[in-house]
Structure formats: structure tokens, C-alpha cells
Amino acid sequence: MRRWPAIKRYMLRHPGVARLGVVIVLFVIWEIAARWFIDPLFMSPPSSVLVSLPQMFEISGVPGALRITFWELAVAFAMSVAIGLAVGLAVGLQPFSRRSFMPIVLLLYGTPQVTILPLFILFFGIGPASKIAFGVSHGIFPIIVTIVAGVQNLKPILLTSAKSMGANRWQAFRYVIFPHMIPSFFTGMRLGMTGVLLGVLLAELYVSTAGIGYFTTLFTQNFEPDNLLGLIATLAAMAIILNELVRRAENHFARWRD
Amino acid sequence: MLGNGKRDAASAGSRAVQVAFLVGLLLLWYVATNYWGVSHLLLPEPVQVFWQFVDIIKTGEYIDDLKVTLGELATAFAVSCTTGVTLGYLISRSQYLIRVFEPLFAGIYAIPIILFLPLYVLMFGLGPMSKVALGTTISFFPIVLSTIAGFGYVERTYIVSARSMGASEYQLFRYVLLPAALPVILTGMRMGFTVALLSIIGSETIASLAGLGHRIVHLAEGMDMARMFAYIAFVVAIAAILNTVVSSLEAGGRRR
Incomplete structure (x- = not known):
């Protein structure tokens, strides 16, 4: 019993350990509930999900589906960044165009794009093109908004002094606007990645011939919670890795200011 | 600095650009469908969409679907607010x-x-329960995080000085903690509401038996494009109204 205070002090000093404990307790509750209390057709314990994970990857088409989804995410993200950057700079650099077009951008950003998901399918088909387009439609607006905000915060005195020292337009962009924009650019990329993930996954779940949406529907209809949970966990891991990459980049490139 | 008149002129100019942009878009839509021969199966004619919209409002056939969607939204939001604020408060202590x-x-x-969503559909079926579950899960996190942030990071000085002036636990909560935390919590609730609305309409689109999202998909599958566009406009309008109401409630709550 004399050891308890020591353990308590250790836990108090390391909240991370306690956090891990909470996660483990949650998994144990899930395991117990799924093993003895819930119909195995609807839920399966984490241990059996883990055991059946290698089997899931052997189902023909699943690795391909994950690859397609990953590819859709990458293309949609790249397109969102490219278009968002171009539109953001075009709208943000001129005060007049900012005042004119920013309300329109915010209006579009505020409308729930899920309502037009069926339209994307009609226009772009049920293949990867519609997922990419829908992902871009979700990813592009946060990027535009943050780019505009980043350019807007630029102190006019910096531009004026650059001009007075004889900088041309390109030099002003390269040495004043661009470094100033970097932090908000990466914040925008992070928000854009969240949007792209949402858009692509929504479109995948809505209709899909070869992507992960096809398999989630298949596993749901065949009552295979093992495979379904395994697939969801794999995708969640993919999403976490992508988010984390962009967040790391943001932290890295936002540092120069401090 | 711009003079007042000059600034007015500039803002009138940008207003004009906005109006011109929207009118131009509508005009382009009209010309494309009527003269350039864009298939009406892909893009319906705007005038037709307008009359379908009027028809939807007049016949009131939207009421059943609207009830389903709003019911799901209200349940999800109520559950996530209750659990989110309670848990957030307890944690922030x-x-x-x-x-x-x-x-x-x-x-x-x-x-x-x-x-x-697929998991919830498997567990709760195609009915409203799976949408409520998704909406609750998705709106829980912004609410609980903002409640923790609101209650947890109240300036120590305020708490200490209230205590030294002899405030009871209740008075401390009512006059120090709550006013400090409320704006942050309200922002979290607004964010939660927006994502709950989005996810509920989205999950109705993906797998459901009723609701506004389901109606849009139903019309899309029937290739009834004009009516589908009208419904999309209807849902966007509903979402805009709800978001405006929630934003103004938030602003009202902040001011007090």
C-alpha cells in the first residue's frame, strides 16, 4: 500500500500516461460489451478486428480501393492548393477585388455543399473524377479564405518601403508578400486537407464502384463488422497521417516569425 | 486615408461587381440552357426551376421531409450540447x-x-437513429472542447479576487465562471450546430429512408432535374436561415 502515493505522484506528473490509461479502459469496455452483450452481427470486439485485419487486406480489391482513395485524396488536395492559391492571390492582392469577391467566396463557403453531391455524380460520373471534384469543392474555400486573410494582414509599410527601395512587382512578391503569406498558407493547407478528406470520403460513401465506399456498403450489407471496423480504422489512420503531415509542415514553416 | 465619399463610391463599386457577378451567372445559365443546347438532363432551365420551387412551397410537400431532418438535427444537437457541456465542465474543474x-x-x-457513418448504419439501421448518432458524434467535439477552453482558462486573478471577497461556490459560478466561459461555449455550439446540420443532410444523402437529403437523391435518381435544383435551393435556403438564426443567437448571448 505504501507504493500508492508514488504511483499517484507519477501519474500527476505525466498526464500522457493517464490519457493512455483512459484509452485502454475505453477499449476494454468496448471489448467486454462487444464480446458478451452486443449481437456479433452488429459489433465486434477490437481484438477480433485486429486479428482479422490481415484477412481484410487479402479480400480482392481492398488494397486497390485504398490506393484509389489515397490517390483521389492526393489529387484533390493538390488541385485545391493550386486553385485556392491562384484564386486567393487574385482576390486578396487588390483591395477592390477583395471587397467585391470576398463576400461571394464566403457565401459559397457557407452553403452546405453536400446538397449538390448528386449533381457532382451526374456531371463527373461515378468514377474517381466526381470524388476529386467534390473534394476540391470542399478543400478550396478554406485555402482561399486563409490566403486572402494572410495577404490582407500584410503591413502596407513593408510594401511601400520595398517599392521605395526599387523592388519590382516580382521582387515585392518574392521577398515581401510570399514570406509573409507562408504561415497562413500552411494553416490554409491544414484546413484544406480537413475539407478534402470530408469531401472525398462523403462522395466515396455516397456512390462508388471500386473505392472504399463500395466495400463499406458491402461489409454493412453482409453484416461483417470485423471487416468494416478494420477498413474504417485503416482509413482513420490514413486521415490522421495526412493531417499530421500538414500540421507538421505548418508548425515548421510558421516558425520564422517567432 | 480615403474620404467618406470616396469610400462610399468604392463600396458601391464592389456592390455593383457582386450584383453583376450573380446576374451574369444567372444569365449564363439561362443562355446556356436555352440557346447553346446544354442538355436539360444535366442542367435544367432556370425559369423552370423557379416554377418548381414555387410549386414545392405552394403544395407544402416539403413539410414531411423537413420535419424528419429538423427532428434529427434537434435531437442530435440537444444530446451533444447536454453531454458536451456537462463533460466539458466536469473536466475543466x-x-x-x-x-x-x-x-x-x-x-x-x-x-x-x-x-x-457505415458503422452507425450497421448498428442503428437506415432510419433517423443513425443520422442522430452521426450528428451527435460530430457536434460533440467542438462543444466539449470549447466548454473546456471556456471554463478551464478563466483568468486566475478573477477567481482569486472573487473568493477573497467571500463569493460562495454558486456565486463564483454565476458571476465569474459563467460570464467568462459563455462566449467561448456559444462559439463552440454554433460550430457544432453547423457541422451537425451538414452531416445530417450528408448522411441522408448517403443512406436513408426520409429527409431532405433523401428527397434530393430520390429526384436525382429519377432524373427530375428541375425539381431537384429547386429542392437544392430550398435546402440551401433552410440552412442559411438556420445558420443566421444560430449566429444571431450567439451574438445575442455574447452581448449579455
Whole structure:
């Protein structure tokens, strides 16, 4: 019993350990509930999900589906960044165009794009093109908004002094606007990645011939919670890795200011 | 600095550009469908869409679907507000618990929660329950995180000075903690409401038996494009109204 205070002090000093404990307790509750209390057709314990994970990857088409989804995410993200950057700079650099077009951008950003998901399918088909387009439609607006905000915060005195020292337009962009924009650019990329993930996954779940949406529907209809949970966990891991990459980049490139 | 008249002229100019942009878009739509021969199966004619919209409002056939969607939204939002604020408050009472739980919630929040939808459909079926579950899950995180942030990071000086002036636990809560935390919590609730609305309409689109999202998909599958566009406009209008109401409630709550 004399050891308890020591353990308590250790836990108090390391909240991370306690956090891990909470996660483990949650998994144990899930395991117990799924093993003895819930119909195995609807839920399966984490241990059996883990055991059946290698089997899931052997189902023909699943690795391909994950690859397609990953590819859709990458293309949609790249397109969102490219278009968002171009539109953001075009709208943000001129005060007049900012005042004119920013309300329109915010209006579009505020409308729930899920309502037009069926339209994307009609226009772009049920293949990867519609997922990419829908992902871009979700990813592009946060990027535009943050780019505009980043350019807007630029102190006019910096531009004026650059001009007075004889900088041309390109030099002003390269040495004043661009470094100033970097932090908000990466914040925008992070928000854009969240949007792209949402858009692509929504479109995948809505209709899909070869992507992960096809398999989630298949596993749901065949009552295979093992495979379904395994697939969801794999995708969640993919999403976490992508988010984390962009967040790391943001932290890295936002540092120069401090 | 711009003079007042000059600024008015500039803002009138940007207004004009906005109006011209929207009118131009409508005009382009009209010309494309009527003269350039864009298939009406892909893009219906705007005038027709307008009359369908009037028809939807007049016949009132939207009421059943609207009821389903709003019912799901209200249930999900009520559950996530109750659990989110309660849990957030309890956690925020101790700096230690904040350090244990806040990164945990923030970490889960980073996963696209829409991924849980197939699981919820498997567990709760195609009916409203799976939408309520998704809406609750997705709106829980912004609410609990903002409640923790609101109650947990109240300036120490305020608490100490209220205590030294002899405030009771209740008075401390009512006159110090709550006013400090309320604006942050309200912002979290607004964010939660917006994502709950989005996810509920989205999950109705993906797998459902009733609701506004389901209606849009139904019309899309029937290739009834004009009516589908009218319904999209209807849903966008409903969403805009709801978001405006919630934003103004938030602003009202902040001012007090």
C-alpha cells in the first residue's frame, strides 16, 4: 500500500500516461460489451478486428480501393492548393477585388455543399473524377479564405518601403508578400486537407464502384463488422497521417516569425 | 486615408461587381440552357426551376421531409450540447483532467467522423437513429472542447479576487465562471450546430429512408432535374436561415 502515493505522484506528473490509461479502459469496455452483450452481427470486439485485419487486406480489391482513395485524396488536395492559391492571390492582392469577391467566396463557403453531391455524380460520373471534384469543392474555400486573410494582414509599410527601395512587382512578391503569406498558407493547407478528406470520403460513401465506399456498403450489407471496423480504422489512420503531415509542415514553416 | 465619399463610391463599386457577378451567372445559365443546347438532363432551365420551387412551397410537400431532418438535427444537437457541456465542465474543474482529456478529444476530432457513418448504419439501421448518432458524434467535439477552453482558462486573478471577497461556490459560478466561459461555449455550439446540420443532410444523402437529403437523391435518381435544383435551393435556403438564426443567437448571448 505504501507504493500508492508514488504511483499517484507519477501519474500527476505525466498526464500522457493517464490519457493512455483512459484509452485502454475505453477499449476494454468496448471489448467486454462487444464480446458478451452486443449481437456479433452488429459489433465486434477490437481484438477480433485486429486479428482479422490481415484477412481484410487479402479480400480482392481492398488494397486497390485504398490506393484509389489515397490517390483521389492526393489529387484533390493538390488541385485545391493550386486553385485556392491562384484564386486567393487574385482576390486578396487588390483591395477592390477583395471587397467585391470576398463576400461571394464566403457565401459559397457557407452553403452546405453536400446538397449538390448528386449533381457532382451526374456531371463527373461515378468514377474517381466526381470524388476529386467534390473534394476540391470542399478543400478550396478554406485555402482561399486563409490566403486572402494572410495577404490582407500584410503591413502596407513593408510594401511601400520595398517599392521605395526599387523592388519590382516580382521582387515585392518574392521577398515581401510570399514570406509573409507562408504561415497562413500552411494553416490554409491544414484546413484544406480537413475539407478534402470530408469531401472525398462523403462522395466515396455516397456512390462508388471500386473505392472504399463500395466495400463499406458491402461489409454493412453482409453484416461483417470485423471487416468494416478494420477498413474504417485503416482509413482513420490514413486521415490522421495526412493531417499530421500538414500540421507538421505548418508548425515548421510558421516558425520564422517567432 | 480615403474620404467618406470616396469610400462610399468604392463600396458601391464592389456592390455593383457582386450584383453583376450573380446576374451574369444567372444569365449564363439561362443562355446556356436555352440557346447553346446544354442538355436539360444535366442542367435544367432556370425559369423552370423557379416554377418548381414555387410549386414545392405552394403544395407544402416539403413539410414531411423537413420535419424528419429538423427532428434529427434537434435531437442530435440537444444530446451533444447536454453531454458536451456537462463533460466539458466536469473536466475543466481540474487542470490535471484538462491535460489528460483535452488532447484526447482534439485527437479524435482530427479524424473525419463521417467515416463512422457505415458503422452507425450497421448498428442503428437506415432510419433517423443513425443520422442522430452521426450528428451527435460530430457536434460533440467542438462543444466539449470549447466548454473546456471556456471554463478551464478563466483568468486566475478573477477567481482569486472573487473568493477573497467571500463569493460562495454558486456565486463564483454565476458571476465569474459563467460570464467568462459563455462566449467561448456559444462559439463552440454554433460550430457544432453547423457541422451537425451538414452531416445530417450528408448522411441522408448517403443512406436513408426520409429527409431532405433523401428527397434530393430520390429526384436525382429519377432524373427530375428541375425539381431537384429547386429542392437544392430550398435546402440551401433552410440552412442559411438556420445558420443566421444560430449566429444571431450567439451574438445575442455574447452581448449579455
